Amino acid sequence: MDVIRDRLQKAILEQRLPPGTKLGEDRVADIFGASRARVRQALTRLAHEQLVEILPQRGAFVARPTLQQAKDVFEARRLIEPAVVERLIATQTPAKIRRLRQHIEKEEVARSDGDARAVIRLSGEFHCLLAELAGNSALVRTMRELSAVTCLIVSLYNVPTSRSCRADEHADLIDAIANRQASLARQLVLEHLQHIEGALLLHDGGVHIDLENILGNP
Secondary structure, eight states, X not given: OOHHHHHHHHHHHTTSSOTTOBOOHHHHHHHHTOOHHHHHHHHHHHHHTTSEEEETTTEEEEOOOOHHHHHHHHHHHXXXXXXXXXXXXXXXXXXXXXXXXXXXXXXHHHHHTTOHHHHHHHHHHXXXXXXXXXXXXXXXXXXXXXXXXXXXXHHHTTOOHHHHSOHHHHHHHHHHXXXXXXXXXXXXXXXXXXXXXXXXXXXXXXXXXXXXXXXXXX
């Protein structure tokens, strides 16, 4: 795994690098003690994942989804995630349910520690894990992209974590999957997405971002 790409991705998903942050190649290269070519490669990979925008003559920036793009992402998730939970119910095993419960235990620890950034990242990873356990590689790729962009949307539009992705909603969904309650699981995942989208607020940034401090301390 590429350290530069991974650390940049984690900083973006944990909202330590908010949308619009400039990621200058020289500056990032100095932080990592790496060549500009390696930095450019990492930024290109993140651009493919829609976490970074590379603008001609301007450079790379953490992506800033528009309000319409945010609505499009949630529309896509409403179409896809009920199918994900249906497929997971059809293929669920005790081992899969254990993995889901172990994941929300991590979320609970992060909440207990007051680590809001880890909560945001883990909440996104939970939805990716649903797709992974459902066993469809195309769904996994799609959910990873949608979940990553959702983290940017959460950051840009200032969604309070406590309102948008509550631990009990994940736990209730797991119970429905474990009990093979397909109709309830579909309802719960749609309500969950509605809560996240409903908390969106327009937010104008403008804070100073210390790249050296953020990326130099994983």
